[in-house]
Amino acid sequence: MSHRVLLSLSIVAVFCNCACSKRLEISNINIKQEPTELGGPKTIIEYDIEDTNISPQSPAYVFIRYSKDKSNWRLITKDCLRGNGFDIVEKPGHKQVVWWGTEQTSFTEFDKVDIRLRGIRMIRVPAGKFIMKSLPGGGRDESKDLTPSSDIPLFYMAKYETSIIMYADYLNEIGAEGAGWNQRMTNTDRCGIIRKSDNTYSVEPGRENYPITYISWYDAMNFLQWCGLRLPTEAEFEKALRGGLFLDGDQAKKDPNPMPERRYPWGDEATNANGVFRCNYDGPEDGFEYTAPVGSYDIFSSPYGICDLAGNVAEWTLDWYSTSYHTGLDGFRMVRGGSWMAVPVACDAITGATQLPLKESSIMGFRPAK
């Protein structure tokens, strides 16, 4: 059987989390099928990712989705893929992914399949101890005699909060029935996604790189299921913000964190020290009355380079509010990071807030973790 290129066009969605210079571009996509000794073809997906900022510390998370009918899309799980261009991609360059098919696809129908590749810029947070000062249930422990013994394994966190353009892309793929969207998202000061009469979604011009808001915990979870990621835990959020005792992790221990008890991602300086605004919090003095484009304060990012962990939008976490709970009820979830409406002290590393998971708020968004 000779090689053949799929008849359908593969579509590439490029995430632009903030300014154009920070786009994560996937280009030169080529998809073909080859026969195998087992009889059926394998699908080979090739593409280029040229962003020179991609590194083991700042990799791309690439995920691939397919559809046989242009309306029902599925994530290709990484168990079905081989190659160097899916999941965590640590180097730029030419990538090849081999898809061996899934039980939902028959090889004979492959020429009808559409494939989409997308990428999210992630940051690596190496395994190791860090100082966890928040307590379950929204409390805080700022005592000096606390032993820093919190230890969590390697994880990855999105460099930027999930942007409106990312979320609109998701809606346009899954959201024909309106799931995941609500009328409040049309608010152009605080969000800016319009649902059109043909059940597609458009982004208010200029709002593409602002963080998505008015999103419930369940909406966030559905988005993350769509791309194969998850929400961060509170501990991960706090470690991502403050950094571990060693920024290169406890295995290497060559790069000690100069401020492992820092109050904010940038250190202990106030959010407006010396007249320089370091994050987007309550009031327009910081340059933004409502949300700011993600990454607007990137020079004040966390020790790992994760942006907007303080202010802009408060972020859903995976954790339940655990002080007092009633089984069987819709319990509170924890939200971290402060927001554009929060007082400065609420944007610190420790402060957590509770929210019912159905809440859709203009001060809350989310970011993926893996």
Place this chain on the structure above:
Amino acid sequence: MKSINRRQFMKGSIASAAFTAFPQGKALGANEKVIMGVMGLGGRGTYLAETFAQRPDVEIAYLSDTNTRRFARAREAVEEAQGKRTKLVQDFRKILEDRNVDVLINATPDHWHGLGTIMACQAGKDVYVEKPMSHNIWEGRKMVEAARKYKRVVQVGMQTRSSAYSKKAKQYIESGKMGDIYLVRVFNMMQHAMQNDAPNQPVPEGFDYDMWCGPAPKLPYNPSRRWLNQWEYSCGPIPGDAIHQLDIARYLLNDMPYPKSVSHAGGVNALRDGRETPDTQFATFDYGRLTLLLESALWTPYMKKTPGNVRDSDSFPNWPFSSTKVEILGTKGFMHFSRHGGGWQAFDSECELMRSEFGRQGDKEHKDNFIDCIRTRKKPNADVEMGHQSALLCHMANISYRVGNKQLEFDPQTESFTNCDEANKYLKRKYREPWVVPDIV
């Protein structure tokens, strides 16, 4: 009682003295919006602020909390709901100072319910105060006195009273089909986590801890030590929730007056984490020919509050495992009643179903009733006197526990115990200056 002149009163209470200089409230026009300020922006306070703000006849003009970290969540919810900005203040007295404000919503921890409500009444504000209405028995009576003296509407957040299904249950019991009622069992079986063990902490920036403590002692700041589990700030997590069922039991039986005695069994049986308040409470209230039992615990994961899919639907909870049910036992019939809009079912002596009513939660109706009473000056469904009578059961049970689970006899005239001086020491708290509830409100 010896009278006290105004000068003496002002000298006796700095807080009240500061407050009495506040202007009195304005008269509310028939079509005017009710202007509210909210004191306490925890989960319940934020919920009340948001849901009141969603009403076209209400404006939330102020949000107040001693902890500025709590502002954003409530402010966003309110401003989204009413499309109008609201003021943020750490000191709730700023709300009382504003004569344009009609209502104070008091959703603070228990130790601030009394003084916050009394000061609001003195400032000419109507009050919606969360349950349990008072921190102690004496304080509850002072709240009633303040409401009456200043002719204020004080609605307590015991919203099951306003549900239509509660009224139907009451009418059914009154019809006599259940026979004579001699026994009522109230349940509050919950699942609480253990407290964490962490050292005392510096007070975080942006938090007025002194004001948060208010009338209570200013203990070293320790957020791991939950306020709900400490007597200085709370009636305890069991009474804090069980009061809903105790109150509805009283309502169903025509707001039966004071019990003659209380006895208590239980203590900190399971959650031995340094807490003061019990995790297991079994209280018996003797009303003469009626006995009221409270059966409650904080370590029963198999007992479920009315599930979300049962609330506001045509279905009933799984009664054996309903954690917040009330059982009415009559000579002819037996009734399950569920809080949170779980409905009720009555069975006859052959265990055959006599009557069922599905339930709907009464939150909206409770607010409707409050707003209506603000305009008509009628007593609301959960009037301050009802709030006091129901909270009193919680206090009586707690006091019995605190004096060694003794049976205590109660004198309704003096609202004190007749057989235990030690118990009477718990009738009133020691108030921390300047946050003192005066003898004469």
